[in-house]
Amino acid sequence: MAELSKEYASALFSLACEKELLGEIKSNIEEIKTLLDQNKGYLDILSSPALTISNRHSLIDEAFGNKNEYVVSFLKLLCDNGYISSLNECINDFFALVKELENRAVAKIYYAFELTSEQKEKLVKKLMGITKKEIDPIYIEDKDLIGGIKIELDGRVLDGSLSSRLNNIKGVIGK
Numbered sequence: 513m514a515e516l517s518k519e520y521a522s523a524l525f526s527l528a529c530e531k532e533l534l535g536e537i538k539s540n541i542e543e544i545k546t547l548l549d550q551n552k553g554y555l556d557i558l559s560s561p562a563l564t565i566s567n568r569h570s571l572i573d574e575a576f577g578n579k580n581e582y583v584v585s586f587l588k589l590l591c592d593n594g595y596i597s598s599l600n601e602c603i604n605d606f607f608a609l610v611k612e613l614e615n616r617a618v619a620k621i622y623y624a625f626e627l628t629s630e631q632k633e634k635l636v637k638k639l640m641g642i643t644k645k646e647i648d649p650i651y652i653e654d655k656d657l658i659g660g661i662k663i664e665l666d667g668r669v670l671d672g673s674l675s676s677r678l679n680n681i682k683g684v685i686g687k
Contacts, residue, residue, distance in 0.1 A: 517598045521605035524586050529613075533580060538610055540579040544587075545603050547575070559597045568596070617645045620664040624657040639665065 528537040548554060554575075558568050568591045576584055590596040611617060619639055621627075627635070632649065639647045643666065654662070663670040 514601065516595060517601035518605045520586070520590065520595065520598075521602045521609060524582070524602075525606055525609040527582055531582070533582065534610070534613075536580055537583055538607075540576075540583045541603055541606055544576060544579070544583070545600075548600065548603075555597055555599055558591055565592060611648070615645050616648055617643055617666055618648045618650060620650050620652060622652045622654040622657060622662040622664075624653075624655055624659050624661075626653075627651070627661075635661075639663070 524537065525534075528534040557563070558571060563571075569588050572584060572587045572591065576587060587596070587599070590599060590602070595602075608618075617639075619636075621635065632651070636647050636649055639649075647665075
């Protein structure tokens with residue numbers, strides 16, 4: 513399903529760029545993401561086999577009829593093809609394409625103990641130096657790390673956590 517969500521997101525992104533509507537469509541998608549986060553059951557309703565395609569289209573028109581026509585058509589297309597439950601993945605993939613265009617990357621930084629402002633600043637600068645991109649950090653507390661940090665960036669995991677190092681030692685000793 514991940515590949516399909518990337519294909520749909522890529523199609524919407526390409527259309528937005530081609531029609532020079534990326535800013536408007538990005539804004540619409542951000543609003544839809546916010547609404548979906550506030551109304552968790554909405555996608556379940558749109559995915560329900562009890563509703564006809566026509567009913568699903570009506571619900572989309574009611575909720576998002578004031579959005580760009582391409583965004584509304586995109587939502588209906590997902591419904592028509594049975595992929596509306598993957599909308600959140602499509603949205604995430606769409607934003608990844610926008611960030612790539614803007615030469616930005618999201619770094620999920622997992623830590624066991626709160627980082628100081630100075631540590632955060634140095635880490636972001638280091639990541640910017642490595643990737644040559646602007647970095648949007650997301651800091652996530654993870655007590656399972658014991659110590660150190662783990663970073664998810666551009667599909668890669670940089671694991672400098674103590675728990676990872678201990679697991680590596682266990683693997684060497686266990687052999």
